[in-house]
Amino acid sequence: MEGSNDWTFHKLEGTCLRKWLYRLFIELTNHSLSSKLLASFAKSRLSGLLISSYAKIYHINQDEMEKSLKNYKTLQQLFVRRLKAGVRPVDADEHTVVSPVDAVIEDMGTIRENCEMIVKGKPYSIAEMLGSVEAAQPYVNGFFFILYLSPSHYHRIHSPISGVIEKQWELGRKSYPVNRLGLKYGKRPLEKNYRLITEVKAGGKRMAIVKIGAMFVNSIELTHTGEQLVKGEEMAYFSFGSTVVLLFERGSFAPDPRIAAPMPIKVGERLGYWR
Numbered sequence: 001m002e003g004s005n006d007w008t009f010h011k012l013e014g015t016c017l018r019k020w021l022y023r024l025f026i027e028l029t030n031h032s033l034s035s036k037l038l039a040s041f042a043k044s045r046l047s048g049l050l051i052s053s054y055a056k057i058y059h060i061n062q063d064e065m066e067k068s069l070k071n072y073k074t075l076q077q078l079f080v081r082r083l084k085a086g087v088r089p090v091d092a093d094e095h096t097v098v099s100p101v102d103a104v105i106e107d108m109g110t111i112r113e114n115c116e117m118i119v120k121g122k123p124y125s126i127a128e129m130l131g132s133v134e135a136a137q138p139y140v141n142g143f144f145f146i147l148y149l150s151p152s153h154y155h156r157i158h159s160p161i162s163g164v165i166e167k168q169w170e171l172g173r174k175s176y177p178v179n180r181l182g183l184k185y186g187k188r189p190l191e192k193n194y195r196l197i198t199e200v201k202a203g204g205k206r207m208a209i210v211k212i213g214a215m216f217v218n219s220i221e222l223t224h225t226g227e228q229l230v231k232g233e234e235m236a237y238f239s240f241g242s243t244v245v246l247l248f249e250r251g252s253f254a255p256d257p258r259i260a261a262p263m264p265i266k267v268g269e270r271l272g273y274w275r
Helices: 002-029 032-043 045-057 075-079 126-130 133-139 180-185
Strands: 096-098 103-110 116-119 122-125 143-149 156-158 163-171 195-202 205-212 220-222 234-238 242-248 253-255 263-265 270-274
Touching: 032 045, 032 075, 045 075, 103 116, 103 242, 122 126, 126 133, 126 205, 126 242, 205 234
Parallel strands: none
Antiparallel strands: 096 270, 103 143, 103 263, 116 122, 143 242, 156 234, 163 195, 195 205, 205 242, 220 234, 253 270
């Protein structure tokens, strides 16, 4: 029994050490100077020397790209690439909600009474994420998705439904990693990272599209103008890998039974049904 307790203690000790080392590394590197240097390099012609190897390492599907690889002169241009027309068909059923991004569904589930969602076993407050308890209240007992975009993914964001933009606001300053390690060991990146929130209303109910900046790069560029959104229409793009959180008002959404976490999904593919 004593040996079992020792093993448990050492396991917990090892987990705490990994968390401490992870956070220390991130804090040491995630400052404005390093962020600016990384962004400047990605936009420079020098970064173009890495494009070919980057495409191979991340298995980027070049057949889908609007331009051939040789037409991209910087890594930044490759990150924000557009795709050929028709390669991301949008589910045509007017009652469906579709994925706004190419991503991995990292988690999904019901938002609790205390405004929390459980992601990778860790509670996250949607009141913190949205900036207030008042903003979070409509989503209590609603549904959420966590959609993670890796550096290999197509980085443009499309509207998951047709509706009207009710409100749009920014929160946060720094950005920490939003990958699996970041969600497990990071300082609550879904609540604290720089984020751009778009609240959309359709049929009298609402959803929030929370676009969260990734490590070093806070850049989320809006490409849509006006208040009206059409399902599948481009809204914005990330300058690097990141995460989109979808929050649905209670009673507004039913997930498709085939959807599970984790699983890959692409722009335009059905997530569920608007009710």
